[in-house]
Amino acid sequence: MDSRRAGQEPDRETAPRGRRTHPLLAALLLGCLTPPGPALAQDRPAPARPAQPAPRAASPARPAAPDPAFEATKAAFEALPEAERKAIQDALVWTGDFNAVVSGAFGRRTFDALSAYRTRTGGADPLDPRGRAALLAAGESAKAAARFRIAADPASGAMIGVPERLLSKRTALPSGTRWQSADGRVTLETRAFPPGTETLDSLFDQATAPLPNRKVTYKLRRPESLVVTAEAGPGLSYIRYDAGPQGVRGFLIGYDRALAAEVGRLVIAVANAFEPFPAAGASAPPKPAASGLSAAAAAPPPRAPSSTAEGAGTGLVVAPGRVLTASAVLEGCAAPRIGPSSARVLATDPAGLALLEASGIPAPARLSVRVDAPAAEETLIALAPGPDGGLAAPANAVTGGVIAPLQPGAGGAPVLDRSGHLVGLVARYPTAPRRVAGIVPPARLALVPAQAVAAFLAGQGIAEAKPRPDGGPGALAPALVAIACR
Missing domain, CATH: 3.40.1000.10 (Mog1/PsbP, alpha/beta/alpha sandwich)
Structure with missing residues (x-):
């Protein structure tokens, strides 16, 4: 080519x-x-070069046709x-x-x-x-x-x-x-x-x-x-x-x-x-x-969705019309919303969980719960919603929680192991987090453990699903939603 x-x-x-x-x-x-x-020299379009005169006996060179795949990828990127x-x-x-x-x-x-x-x-x-x-x-x-x-x-x-x-x-x-x-x-x-x-x-x-x-x-x-x-x-x-x-x-x-x-x-x-x-x-x-x-090495930390207000959090669609989150996300929030739709609280749990009902939300995730607790310093992945899908952040397991660079709006965010099994939900996000240059640095966050999540969902008639062979941390990302309290 x-x-x-x-x-x-x-x-x-x-x-x-x-x-x-x-x-x-x-x-x-x-x-x-x-x-x-x-743009850098090795990753930018080449500057236009002046045309060189062709030999008299040669036919004029035709301009090369654009590469449709390259141009489409460039436009999307x-x-x-x-x-x-x-x-x-x-x-x-x-x-x-x-x-x-x-x-x-x-x-x-x-x-x-x-x-x-x-x-x-x-x-x-x-x-x-x-x-x-x-x-x-x-x-x-x-x-x-x-x-x-x-x-x-x-x-x-x-x-x-x-x-x-x-x-x-x-x-x-x-x-x-x-x-x-x-x-x-x-x-x-x-x-x-x-x-x-x-x-x-x-x-x-x-x-x-x-x-x-x-x-x-x-x-x-x-x-x-x-x-x-x-x-x-x-x-x-x-x-x-x-x-x-x-x-x-x-x-x-x-x-x-x-x-x-x-x-x-x-x-x-x-x-x-x-x-x-x-x-x-x-x-x-x-x-x-x-x-x-x-x-993260160079990727920016996950951002709070721009359409949410203070007190917002993260939810995970676990069944048609059903969203799982941490109950702390709903504290003082009489009218939660998910996108343009209002959400209704169906059930809560003393462990710190809540189940919401909402319409017009994404398809549910194939949730697989991890049975054993993560080892100390085990590498995990936390997911929070962004404007166009899920954004990932690295996390380290500690007793009862994780240390991760999550930003406001991450309360209720799922935390997964490297195989995509649920380890827990972020139980609560600080109301006034410390910031460095406008960004919240890594902080210790408590988790609602996966076992409590499994028991709560089972009590609501939502059974655990076996993950697909091609699953992983990214498999849950399309089911993430931002919960707003307006």
């Missing part, structure tokens, strides 16, 4: 001609230094808000389909990643509400499995994402922090230099200086940033530094070439999540070592 068709960009090398860059590092080069917002476009790209990084910078811009890499994911999973279109919810849930599940946590590094002041399941060893350095795998074959380090102590020029010279056992495979120097990748024997390395009023900050990743297939997407995720100079108020989220909190 001609990649120069209308509206598409050609596949480009990310390293200069004549130099070979390892494929797992190539995706991190130019784009990682570009602030979020503008660009119709989404920027935050959701970035969340999709981030999820595709974690599913192993996208090896580029999360920018929200559409191009050939994004199109190929969406196509590869759809073909591999055999599921719904990843851009329609149901398919998008499944993709986001799959990405969050993989991220949670890696225990990927974004937090401020106290030693350097930068925000850094760390896959803590792999990089389990943490050591303080004079100018940063080092994380290593148990066998020492993967290392991530942050480094910071106060103003006047180091310059990008000197760091660039050090990183690119000729050494007997090192081959520099790519180097890029910009006024306020640099990137260098290299090969040294069996090892691969990626270095990035950024300069600002606070000095120079950056990170280094080194890993064994034999681990490239496993570590590649983690390297991309770290680079996408790195913020050398975070805004004031965003630089001090809870420390992973102290609280074990989990946060």
Whole structure:
């Protein structure tokens, strides 16, 4: 297929001609230094080029016809808000389909990643509400499995994402922090230099200086940033530094070439999540070592539906015309609504559950309840409704609840294990949650346990259903609804 068709960009090398860059590092080069917002070189339409005169004997070349599939996917992708476009790209990084910078811009890499994911999973279109919810849930599940946590590094002041399941060893350095795998074959380090102590020029010279056992495979120097990748024997390395009023900050990743297939997407995720100079108020989220909190790598936290007011919550359609939620969602709410329809309370339970009746709601979910309680620190997925479907957030199990970055409107949200079995419902959401830069950081939330949910539904004549073989956390997303108290 001609990649120069209308509206598409050609596949480009990310390293200069004549130099070979390892494929797992190539995706991190130019784009990682570009602030979020503008389209990146490797994922945007190619600029128009002036036509070259054809030889006299040759017939004029016909313009290439547009690719209908590419154009349709582009239109659907660009119709989404920027935050959701970035969340999709981030999820595709974690599913192993996208090896580029999360920018929200559409191009050939994004199109190929969406196509590869759809073909591999055999599921719904990843851009329609149901398919998008499944993709986001799959990405969050993989991220949670890696225990990927974004937090401020106290030693350097930068925000850094760390896959803590792999990089389990943490050591303080004079100018940063080092994380290593148990066998020492993967290392991530942050480094910071106060103003006047180091310059990008000197760091660039050090990183690119000729050494007997090192081959520099790519180097890029910009006024306020640099990137260098290299090969040294069996090892691969990626270095990035950024300069600002606070000095120079950056990170280094080194890993064994034999681990490239496993570590590649983690390297991309770290680079996408790195913020050398975070805004004031965003630089001090809870420390992973102290609280074990989990946060998404680049995808935005779930947002409260814009059509709901304070006191709103989340419901799950469990039978035709029946919605399950936490009873705390309805406290002080005499007239709950689901979409344009009013809702009526049919039953409540001392465990903290309520069953509502409403018309014009989605089809019910095939709910499967988990019998045993989750283990401490087990990775879970919490679902909350968004404007066009379910949005997923990672969660860590703790005694009697979870720790998750859920936003207002998440009271009553279902929490699932990685197989899609219900672990419980968020029992209550704080009326005045703490915010950092306008976003609610991860917090500890109590759960109504799955056993209480099963008993309550059985008492209302709603039997548990066996999940489909192709189920998972995303299977419940289409049955999520927002409950408003107007």
